[in-house]
Amino acid sequence: MAQMNLLYDHLSQTLYFPLMSFCNLIVGYKCLSTVSCVEKTVPAIGASGIILYKSKTYNSNETAIIVPNLEDLLVIAANKAANLIICFPYGIKNLPQEVLPCLESYNKFILWFGNDEPDWDSARHVAKKLDNKRCLFIRPTDLQPRPKIASDLGYNLKEIIRNAQPIWHKSITTFRSLRQDILSDLQNIDKVQGVKWIRYPALNKILKGHRRGEFTVLTGPTGSGKTTFMSEYSLDLAIQGVNTLWGSFEIKNSRLARTMLQQMIGVPLDENLEKFNVYADEFEKLPIFFMTFHGQQSIKLVMEAVEHATYMHDIAHVIIDNVQFMMGTLDESKFTDRFWKQDQIISAFRTFATKFNCHVSLVIHPRKEKEDGELTTSSIFGGVKASQEADNILIVQDKRLTNIHGKKYLQPRIVIVVILEL
Numbered sequence: 001m002a003q004m005n006l007l008y009d010h011l012s013q014t015l016y017f018p019l020m021s022f023c024n025l026i027v028g029y030k031c032l033s034t035v036s037c038v039e040k041t042v043p044a045i046g047a048s049g050i051i052l053y054k055s056k057t058y059n060s061n062e063t064a065i066i067v068p069n070l071e072d073l074l075v076i077a078a079n080k081a082a083n084l085i086i087c088f089p090y091g092i093k094n095l096p097q098e099v100l101p102c103l104e105s106y107n108k109f110i111l112w113f114g115n116d117e118p119d120w121d122s123a124r125h126v127a128k129k130l131d132n133k134r135c136l137f138i139r140p141t142d143l144q145p146r147p148k149i150a151s152d153l154g155y156n157l158k159e160i161i162r163n164a165q166p167i168w169h170k171s172i173t174t175f176r177s178l179r180q181d182i183l184s185d186l187q188n189i190d191k192v193q194g195v196k197w198i199r200y201p202a203l204n205k206i207l208k209g210h211r212r213g214e215f216t217v218l219t220g221p222t223g224s225g226k227t228t229f230m231s232e233y234s235l236d237l238a239i240q241g242v243n244t245l246w247g248s249f250e251i252k253n254s255r256l257a258r259t260m261l262q263q264m265i266g267v268p269l270d271e272n273l274e275k276f277n278v279y280a281d282e283f284e285k286l287p288i289f290f291m292t293f294h295g296q297q298s299i300k301l302v303m304e305a306v307e308h309a310t311y312m313h314d315i316a317h318v319i320i321d322n323v324q325f326m327m328g329t330l331d332e333s334k335f336t337d338r339f340w341k342q343d344q345i346i347s348a349f350r351t352f353a354t355k356f357n358c359h360v361s362l363v364i365h366p367r368k369e370k371e372d373g374e375l376t377t378s379s380i381f382g383g384v385k386a387s388q389e390a391d392n393i394l395i396v397q398d399k400r401l402t403n404i405h406g407k408k409y410l411q412p413r414i415v416i417v418v419i420l421e422l
């Protein structure tokens, strides 16, 4: 491995892989423990380099294989299956903008990621950034798992690389490329279900996890805990590596972040102030970004920021809390205008979710708040548009106002979240 300038620390039994910047400087390390096989990146955020393996016979027109982690890189190198192999500093879910110049000089990439839906999503996202025309894919089927697994199963790595295929044109496809997708869907039935919540097993049962490209509406009476719930719900996903963008139009970012920090640590923050820095350092590593908007904003401006962030930070979940605050409370008298305006916002986010393959969660106030009744989809302010367009509808019912015990499902895709009494 002389080609990689690897270092080995005998004491900690750790291999150090240098992160090379655009101008060939070492800007950090990826450390691989030879005991636990755990990978760690130094610095923990903001590294602007890649791990690069070039064999002795490498030439400058070579196709670069991009793999999810060091184990995969080492396996391909050891099998001499490719001459040029690349690992990103923070896995494949996140391709920081600063890293792009390092990849500029290569003509072609083969993306060989894992065999599940999140990895496949990442592959499509990475290809978009690197330019689809430069990218070929190893389709995620059972006979083509990620390099380490393929090698363990005795598969021919060179053969798999030869089998890489281009991404389809964005508006034209053939059955030849679809058949691979169909097969990988069938072979990954439990995996296409999305990222599962750690804290909400009931949601996993109904929604089968959080998937990219979907549109979720959360509604419920004033003060029923929508913001608090959405905060913990999104934190749960962010802890599992879902890159998240928060648009808090209602409460200040510092207050929201404090709630999330509190939810992350699970013990009273004000009674554990001496550990604040430890907690804050841990929180800082989470892939959560906050939009700095507050109060009324034009949908155009918000969409620009959202699209920019999605591109720059590979956002997979956007949250808007809440639509009414974003619209502002002016024009109170013109109800038809407000309905129309809200429908515009819903359409814009629906289109964005599909086009950018990003999940959008909108918090919307209900139309009317009955003192004693349960809310249904028709209670969503603005009416049909939100419920028609949404893939999932979550309604927070305040248990203190209703007589529901436990969860109740109106339709398979509608979940009633019942707030528990303290």
Ligand SMILES: Nc1ncnc2c1ncn2[C@@H]1O[C@H](COP(=O)(O)OP(=O)(O)OP(=O)(O)O)[C@@H](O)[C@H]1O
Residues within 6 Å of the ligand: 220, 221, 222, 223, 224, 225, 226, 227, 228, 229, 250, 419, 420, 421, 422
């Ligand atoms: N699960 C819960 N148990 C007890 N209290 C809660 C729970 N969730 C939220 N709360 C409390 O209820 C209050 C209102 O919560 P929150 O602001 O999240 O509601 P909301 O639905 O977003 O309100 P609004 O309609 O004003 O936006 C807060 O003081 C919060 O701390």
Ligand SMILES: [Mg+2]
Residues within 6 Å of the ligand: 226, 227, 228, 250, 321
């Ligand atoms: Mg709120």
